[in-house]
Amino acid sequence: MAKMFLDAQFKIDKRKQQTESKLIQTLKQKWQEGIGFDQIEIKALCESAGVSRATFYRHHQGIEDVVMVQFLMAISEFEQKIDALNRVNFENGSITVIDVIYANLDLIKMVKWSHMQAKIQDLFGGTALKILISRDYSKEAKNFISEYLGTAIFNFAQQIADAKEPMPKAEALRLYRLLLPNRL
Structure with missing residues (x-):
């Protein structure tokens, strides 16, 4: 592949x-x-x-650029991990998403503090759009789906980071797979 x-x-x-x-x-x-x-x-x-x-x-x-660069590095790490997979599917892709979220919990927590929610959410959407480029959707559909996924994944990450009690990764993975679409 x-x-x-x-x-x-x-x-x-x-x-x-x-x-x-x-x-x-x-x-x-x-x-x-x-x-x-x-x-x-x-x-x-x-x-x-x-x-x-x-x-x-x-x-x-x-100063907000410092936070942005960290997210760019985290997203780059995610993209490298996705590229390293022999076969990308929902199961191994969702594990990668959860791993990157858990590796960057403090950074995700800092988003509200730094007032960067909208900009970081756009980064997530942009990453989703890169993945959708190879899919056979209209430009409007790709934009809609990428914005939706960017928002959903960013909000999911913030919920995990902001939880009063730490959620085990296995439970986060189960919820991610339940809440996000597994076919695109």
């Missing part, structure tokens, strides 16, 4: 990855301390992360 090569467009070099890691870890610390996202200044973020402001501005327009 031919690979879809979903991850072909997003690459990040090692130095930039280290910078992104420092920035997101510092943001995560601020989030855990209960500091409001809107209260964080770029200068203070850069100082705390040990990143120069020039480096920050070379790669970002604002």
Whole structure:
């Protein structure tokens, strides 16, 4: 079976990855301390992360871009895992979705805090659209389905992340398979 090569467009070099890691870890610390996202200044973020402001501005327009890059990396990881499957079907695809959600629970929790819901939901929809490109649907149907799936998967991920009691992965997988369409 031919690979879809979903991850072909997003690459990040090692130095930039280290910078992104420092920035997101510092943001995560601020989030855990209960500091409001809107209260964080770029200068203070850069100082705390040990990143120069020039480096920050070379790669970002604002602090929300730090969160966006992390989601792009998580989605790229998902796409690589999907491409690595010998045969993509609902069963192994849903396992991959759940694995990526659980690997990024804190990042998903940070979405509301950073006011990024709409932008992140669009990323999920864009990934669904990439998968639908090879399907025989009209452009309107592909857009409708990808927006629906992007919203559904993003909302599902947020429900898992925001649960008061951690949900076992097996239960999340069962619910995912129950709630999302298994044929497209």
